[in-house]
Amino acid sequence: MSNKLTTIIILGIAILSFGIGVFFYPSLPQTVASHWNSQGMVDGYMSKFWGTFLTPIILLFMYGIYFIIPKIDPLKNNIAGFRKQYNILIALISVFLFYIFILTLAWNLGKEFNMNNFILPAMGVFIFYMGHILKYAKRNWFVGIRTPWTLSSDYVWNRTHKIGGLLFKIIGIITLLGMLVPNYGFYLTIFSIIGSVIFLFVFSYILYQKQNN
Numbered sequence: 001m002s003n004k005l006t007t008i009i010i011l012g013i014a015i016l017s018f019g020i021g022v023f024f025y026p027s028l029p030q031t032v033a034s035h036w037n038s039q040g041m042v043d044g045y046m047s048k049f050w051g052t053f054l055t056p057i058i059l060l061f062m063y064g065i066y067f068i069i070p071k072i073d074p075l076k077n078n079i080a081g082f083r084k085q086y087n088i089l090i091a092l093i094s095v096f097l098f099y100i101f102i103l104t105l106a107w108n109l110g111k112e113f114n115m116n117n118f119i120l121p122a123m124g125v126f127i128f129y130m131g132h133i134l135k136y137a138k139r140n141w142f143v144g145i146r147t148p149w150t151l152s153s154d155y156v157w158n159r160t161h162k163i164g165g166l167l168f169k170i171i172g173i174i175t176l177l178g179m180l181v182p183n184y185g186f187y188l189t190i191f192s193i194i195g196s197v198i199f200l201f202v203f204s205y206i207l208y209q210k211q212n213n
Contacts, residue, residue, distance in 0.1 A: 001084055001087040001088050001091065002087070003083070003087065005087075006066065006087040006088075006090065006091050007063075007066075009091045009094065009095075010059075010062060010063045010066055010090060010091060010094050011063050013059055013094045013095065013098045014056060014059040014060045014062070014063050014094070016098075017055060017056035017059050017098055017101055018053070018056045018060075020101075020102075020105065021052045021053050021056055021105075024052070024105055024109065025048070025052055027109060028048055028051070028052060028105075028108050028109065029048065029108060030047070030048050031045045031046070031047065031048065031051075032045065032046055032047075032048055032051030032052065032104070032108040033045055033051075033104070033107055033108055034046040034050075034051050034054075034104065036115040036116075036119075038116075038183070038184075038185075038186040038187060039116070039183055040114040040115045040116035040117070040182065042107075051104070051108070052105075055097055055098075055100065055101040055104070056101070058097060059094055059097055059098065059101075062090065062093060062094050062097070065090070066087075066090045069086075069142045069143070070083070070086070073140050073141050073142055074141060075138075075139055075140045075141060076140075078138035078139050078140050079138065079140050079142075079143070081138045082136045082137055082138050085133045085136040085137070086143060088129075088133065089130070089133050089143065092126060092129060096122060096126050099122055100119070100122075103115065103118055103119070114182065116179075116182040116183075116185055116186065117179070117182060120175055120176070120178050120179050120182065120185045120186070120189075121176060121179060123175050123189065124172045124173070124174075124175035124176035124178075124179075125172065125176075126172075127168055127171050127172040127175055127189075127193075128168070128169050128171075128172025128173065128176075129172070130168050130172075131164075131165045131166065131167070131168030131169035131170075131171070131172060132165065132169065133165075134161045134164050134165035134168060135161055135162055135165040137161055138157075139151065139154055139157040144157070144161060145157075145160050145161055145164045145200050145204070147160075147200075147201055147204045147205070149204040149205050149207065149208035150204050152208065153208060153211060155207075155211055156204055156207045156208045156211060159207055160200055160203060160204045160207065163200065163203060164196070164200050167196040167199070167200070168196070170192075171189065171192045171193060171196060174188050174189065174192050175188070175189045175192075
């Protein structure tokens, strides 16, 4: 994905979300549902303003992040080495946030539904594609599996991201399968992510020690 196309997508989504928020703002209740538990039921609320415009503000922030990271990273030349995948990742995050934004608005406009049935599939696809992107990531300070040992060695970084990419693809599949048990789907995803993060942290340390020895 080119830089120009990515810019259009990210900025376009941010502007569109603000427009949608302004259009539906008069129809929303004074307090809007903003968080759902693992059972897909509402367990958190926000004021009307923040419930409507927090996500558009975050999307606008993502637009700034997209430009800043490649300029301030001490290893910026490495980001250039996987810029296509970096562009896709930022665009994918923006699309995912916009999707959650639309679901939230729909709920607060009276279209009640089990949020898990809509979020789990999107999360599964998002996590799976993150696994695909990880194998292309070059050593940098912002994108990827950043431990003291991956940041200190290209060898450790590459090996850890190869394993990490596979693990995240598996987590994505687990999340999709979680649709079969929606009351437990989020637990399966969260515990899988926590377990993988701990494993990759230890794995990168062991690999670094073996390399030094």
